[in-house]
Structure formats: structure tokens, C-alpha cells
Amino acid sequence: MKFCVCIKQVPDVQASVQTGRMVLNAYDASAVEQALVINENGTDEIDLILIGPASATETIRKALAMGASNATHIVMENVADLDSSAIAHLLAESLKGSNYDAILTGKQSQDSDSGLAGGMLAELLGIPYATNAVGMEATADGLLVTRQGDTGQEMLVLKAPCLVTCSNDMNNPRIPSLKGIMGAKRTTINTVQAGPVGTPKTKVEKTFPPAGRAPGLKMEGEPEELVAQLITKLQQEAGAI
Amino acid sequence: MKCILVVLSIQDGKIKRSSLEALTRAATIGEATSSPVHAVIMHSSAASFAAEAGSYGADTVFCLSDRIFDAHVNTPVLAGLTTVINQVDPKLIVAASTESIKDIAGALAIRIDAATLPDVASFDMVDGTVTCERPVMAAKMMAKTTSAHSRVLVTLRSGSYEAKASSGAGKMVEVPFEWDTNLLSATLKEIISTTGNTVDLSEAKVVVAAGRGVKDASGKALVDELASITGAAIGASRAVVETGLFPATAQIGQTGKVVSPDLYFAIGISGAIQHVAGMSNSRVIVAINKDADAPIFDVATYGLVGDCFKILPLLNDALRKALA
Numbered sequence: 001m002k003f004c005v006c007i008k009q010v011p012d013v014q015a016s017v018q019t020g021r022m023v024l025n026a027y028d029a030s031a032v033e034q035a036l037v038i039n040e041n042g043t044d045e046i047d048l049i050l051i052g053p054a055s056a057t058e059t060i061r062k063a064l065a066m067g068a069s070n071a072t073h074i075v076m077e078n079v080a081d082l083d084s085s086a087i088a089h090l091l092a093e094s095l096k097g098s099n100y101d102a103i104l105t106g107k108q109s110q111d112s113d114s115g116l117a118g119g120m121l122a123e124l125l126g127i128p129y130a131t132n133a134v135g136m137e138a139t140a141d142g143l144l145v146t147r148q149g150d151t152g153q154e155m156l157v158l159k160a161p162c163l164v165t166c167s168n169d170m171n172n173p174r175i176p177s178l179k180g181i182m183g184a185k186r187t188t189i190n191t192v193q194a195g196p197v198g199t200p201k202t203k204v205e206k207t208f209p210p211a212g213r214a215p216g217l218k219m220e221g222e223p224e225e226l227v228a229q230l231i232t233k234l235q236q237e238a239g240a241i
Numbered sequence: 242m243k244c245i246l247v248v249l250s251i252q253d254g255k256i257k258r259s260s261l262e263a264l265t266r267a268a269t270i271g272e273a274t275s276s277p278v279h280a281v282i283m284h285s286s287a288a289s290f291a292a293e294a295g296s297y298g299a300d301t302v303f304c305l306s307d308r309i310f311d312a313h314v315n316t317p318v319l320a321g322l323t324t325v326i327n328q329v330d331p332k333l334i335v336a337a338s339t340e341s342i343k344d345i346a347g348a349l350a351i352r353i354d355a356a357t358l359p360d361v362a363s364f365d366m367v368d369g370t371v372t373c374e375r376p377v378m379a380a381k382m383m384a385k386t387t388s389a390h391s392r393v394l395v396t397l398r399s400g401s402y403e404a405k406a407s408s409g410a411g412k413m414v415e416v417p418f419e420w421d422t423n424l425l426s427a428t429l430k431e432i433i434s435t436t437g438n439t440v441d442l443s444e445a446k447v448v449v450a451a452g453r454g455v456k457d458a459s460g461k462a463l464v465d466e467l468a469s470i471t472g473a474a475i476g477a478s479r480a481v482v483e484t485g486l487f488p489a490t491a492q493i494g495q496t497g498k499v500v501s502p503d504l505y506f507a508i509g510i511s512g513a514i515q516h517v518a519g520m521s522n523s524r525v526i527v528a529i530n531k532d533a534d535a536p537i538f539d540v541a542t543y544g545l546v547g548d549c550f551k552i553l554p555l556l557n558d559a560l561r562k563a564l565a
């Protein structure tokens with residue numbers, strides 16, 4: 001299948017916010033992985049597209065090293081000021097008229113956790129889509145997608161061209177091989193400047209640490225004592241049972 | 242004055258509590274801004290839920306009745322909502338942030354030209370500007386986000402506001418809806434699995450969540466027992482969803498669900514930020530972990546340092562007695 005995977009560079013949320021270390025969004029890595037799995041025995045290529053600053057090239061190379069073939073880098077320095085809608089419009093502009101069987105995105109970004117861009121892009125391109133996919137296989141004319149719903153998993157049949165947003169529950173992304181890393185270094189990335197974006201419809205006024213929880217009580221000792229203490233606390237202090 | 246429209250989700254034959262929380266909040270804002278508050282229900286027997294929606298503050302309840310809405314497929318839901326939105330022209334659209342709503346939020350926002358504030362922990366509307374606070378960076382930070390766009394879609398985390406019935410009685414309006422199944426570009430083949438939870442995880446009063454420390458079927462049996470004694474829904478960390486010990490529907494955290502029960506038990510869970518993102522708003526958190534330095538103890542109200550295989554049998558007995 002001809003895949004295009006939309007990828008994003010995000011701050012490493014595992015590290016403390018200040019380190020500034022940037023990584024490939026984990027959900028996008030799962031999207032790249034699944035495209036590679038589906039095309040394992042075929043000759044179809046996997047293309048990547050990323051909107052981000054010039055320095056995001058390292059993230060593109062990471063996904064190329066996993067096994068993707070080609071990449072487009074839409075250069076946009078202040079990408080953090082854009083909202084999901086602006087991102088989706090830029091992607092749609094770039095993807096209009098392309099002939100991919102399927103466009104994949106992560107189900108959300110690890111930094112903004114919005115989860116909107118995929119559905120927006122599908123609507124702008126006028127193609128069927130599924131979100132929060134935890135499984136995906138190729139069919140004769142499209143994809144069979146298993147998505148995680150509210151109470152269970154739903155299996156959907158999508159006709160190509162279509163769009164799927166991927167969960168990291170779908171697979172464990174491969175670690176690039178040395179050969180992959182060397183190959184990715186030689187790949188020419190198609191670099192284009194981002195076109196004009198309208199005024200974003202939403203604005204982040206400020207970010208701040210959440211209130212945090214009141215300090216708790218850590219108890220150590222014999223299991224019998226711990227349980228007795230807990231029951232007393234739950235009954236008399238917390239009123240939880 | 243432009244109105245507020247609340248999208249209500251029906252699950253297991255009733256309006257989801259998180260939808261009623263969204264409706265209650267919308268009613269408060271509606272009162273403060275003198276905006277009418279309407280609700281929309283899409284279900285095979287939508288009209289049967291209208292009275293309840295009215296009692297939570299909806300002035301008008303728009304009902305679209307079609308069986309296609311019961312099995313979740315995004316195309317008809319989008320078509321139905323667009324019909325109602327075009328009819329009532331709301332300034333603000335509010336929905337509980339369920340997987341089904343997350344599935345359509347992006348596409349809907351484009352179709353009806355709305356700014357979107359997704360998965361918010363609180364929101365307000367003042368002088369036509371919608372403000373919210375939403376967790377970002379795996380809930381390590383909060384972002385105060387605003388939109389002055391002419392139309393705004395807000396999806397609300399469950400447990401953010403209390404659902405309160407009022408004395409109101411809404412008017413019901415049936416909206417004709419015709420759906421041609423040939424139009425479906427995505428078709429539902431099968432609904433594969435459910436949690437086996439009798440209590441809806443995202444709305445449960447008590448949640449018992451298991452992590453890698455629970456290890457195997459014998460550990461799971463202890464967790465199941467604790468859940469049955471406390472009437473809890475069962476949750477899980479990603480680690481035990483990956484191993485298949487617990488179903489993916491039970492996952493709590495950044496990838497999984499957000500819960501805010503009265504009482505949360507974290508059994509053998511280390512407390513990675515992606516897990517804590519989904520449970521840190523629980524009122525009382527009890528953690529059992531044999532590693533005294535596990536980060537889960539930073540958020541626990543009561544932390545028990547010890548082996549869950551030794552503690553759980555005793556705890557189950559004690560709770561059975563305490564709750565008898």
C-alpha cells in the first residue's frame with residue numbers, strides 16, 4: 001500500500017520540561033511501524049511528512065531509519081503557535097491531489113494531547129477515517145482497522161483512500177538498525193517553506209504546573225499492621241469506605 | 242443571544258454521567274450569560290432520554306432517532322450533529338470527552354467551522370470568549386487556552402464538574418434524520434470485546450487498577466476480588482495491557498482513559514507520568530508497591546510499602562468485614 005505518515009517532533013515528556021530534548025511523537029512512531037509491517041513483503045514505499053523547524057530534520061531521519069523511503073519537511077519555525085486546525089490545513093494543502101492509499105497519523109501528540117489533526121485532515125481531504133486504531137491490516141481495496149472505543153474494540157472496513165490515527169497500543173516501534181541509520185543519512189529530504197497560515201482559532205495564554213496533591217502518608221511495616229492502619233484511615237479520615 | 246448546545250452520549254441505556262456533568266456546567270454558563278442551553282441526543286430511542294436531559298437544564302432537547310447511532314460509526318454521527326448545529330446555530334458546543342466524541346471532534350470542527358478546545362478540565366465563557374484549562378505534556382502542565390472564534394467546540398474530561406439536576410423541564414423536538422447506508426465509506430464489521438466491567442470505568446466511584454507488580458492470573462484474582470468487594474471497576478496500567486493480562490479498554494492514562502473516582506487503588510503500579518495523567522484527580526489514592534521509592538507514592542493519599550501478594554489477601558478480608 002502507498003502510505004503517507006504524518007509525523008511530529010515533540011518535547012520528551014519523560015524528561016523534565018527544561019531539558020529541551022526533542023523526540024519523535026510515540027504515537028507517530030507506531031503509525032510508521034504499522035505501515036512498515038503492512039508493506040513488509042511489498043515494494044510500495046512509505047512517505048513521511050513533517051511540519052516543524054529546521055532542527056526537526058533529526059526526527060525525520062529517525063523515522064527514515066526505521067524504514068520509510070521519502071520525506072517532505074514543511075519548514076515552520078514557530079510551529080508551537082499553530083493550533084491543530086492550522087496544522088491540518090497545511091497538511092491538506094500539501095497532500096491534495098496525492099494518490100496515497102492511506103494517510104496515517106498518531107492519535108494525538110504527546111505534548112498537546114489534542115488528538116484533532118487527523119480527523120480534521122480527513123475531513124479537509126474528504127476521505128473516510130478511523131481514530132485510535134490499535135490494529136490495522138491491508139485488504140484488497142483498503143484497510144481493516146480495529147479501534148479502541150469506549151466500551152470495547154470496533155472493527156472497521158475502510159476503502160482507500162482513507163486516513164487512520166494510530167495508538168501506541170498497536171505495536172512496539174522497531175529500533176532503527178545501523179544500516180537503516182546510514183541509509184537515512186543519505187536520503188534527500190524534500191524541504192519546502194510553509195505557506196501562509198491564517199490566525200489560529202485558539203490561543204495558549206499561559207502554561208503552569210497543576211495544583212498538585214496534598215502530601216500523603218507512606219506506611220511501612222508488617223502487612224497486618226499496614227492493612228489495619230489503612231482501614232482506619234479510609235474509615236475515619238478519608239470517609240472513603 | 243446565541244445558544245449553547247450540549248451533545249449527550251448514551252451508553253448502556255442511559256445518558257452518560259459525564260454528559261450530564263457537561264450539561265450541568267453548560268446550564269451554569271447559560272444562566273450567567275443569558276444564553277439558552279439546548280441538548281442533542283442521537284440514539285435509536287432518543288426521545289426516551291429527553292425528559293432526563295430537560296431535568297439537567299436543557300431548554301430544548303433535539304432528538305435524532307436512528308439505529309445507526311447505536312453502533313458507533315463516525316459518518317452518520319457527523320451528519321446528524323451537523324444537521325442540528327446548522328439548525329440551532331450555537332456559539333458554544335459542549336460534549337463529554339469520550340472516545341466516541343474524540344473520534345468526531347476534529348472532523349466536526351472543520352465541517353462547522355469551530356475552534357476546538359479538547360479534553361478540558363474546566364471552561365467558561367465571558368463576553369463571547371471561551372476560556373479553558375487543559376492538561377498538556379502528559380498532565381505535567383496545565384495550559385490556559387482561549388478562543389474568541391465565532392463558534393467553539395469544547396470537550397470536557399469526566400469528573401470535572403458535578404452533575405446536578407434542576408427543576409427544569411425541557412421541550413423535546415424530533416429532528417428528522419434519513420441515513421442511506423450506501424453512503425457509509427467506513428463500515429462497522431464487528432464489535433470485538435468489552436471489559437467485562439459491570440461498572441463503567443470512566444464513571445466509577447471506586448477503581449481498582451493493576452500494574453506489572455500484579456504479575457499473573459493469581460495476582461489478577463486478588464485484584465478481581467478487591468474490585469468485587471468494593472464494587473469497583475477494574476483498571477490497568479499499560480504494562481499489563483501489553484502482556485494481555487488486562488483488556489486495552491481497562492487502560493488508564495495518557496493513551497487510555499481518564500478517571501476521577503472517589504477511591505483509587507493502584508496495585509503494583511510504578512506511577513509513570515503517562516499513568517498518573519489518567520488518575521491524579523481521584524479523591525483518595527491508595528497505592529501498594531514494594532518499592533518505597535516508586536513515584537506512585539508522590540500522588541498517593543495512603544501508600545503501603547510492601548508485596549501486594551501478601552497485602553491483598555489481608556486487605557480483602559479486612560474490607561469484607563468493614564463493609565459487611
Ligand SMILES: Cc1cc2nc3c(=O)[nH]c(=O)nc-3n(C[C@H](O)[C@H](O)[C@H](O)COP(=O)(O)OP(=O)(O)OC[C@H]3O[C@@H](n4cnc5c(N)ncnc54)[C@H](O)[C@@H]3O)c2cc1C
Nearest residue numbers: 452453454478479480494495496497509511515516531549
Ligand atoms: C506515549 C506514551 C503513552 C503511555 N500511556 C500510558 C497509559 O495510558 N497508561 C499507562 O499505565 N502507561 C502508559 N504509558 C507507559 C508508562 O510510561 C509506563 O511504562 C507504564 O505505566 C508502566 O506500567 P506499570 O507501572 O504497571 O509497570 P512498571 O513501571 O514496571 O512498574 C511495576 C511496579 O510494580 C511494583 N511491584 C513489582 N512486584 C510487586 C509486588 N509483588 N508487590 C507490590 N509491588 C510490586 C514495582 O516496584 C514497580 O513499581 C505510556 C507511555 C508512552 C510513551
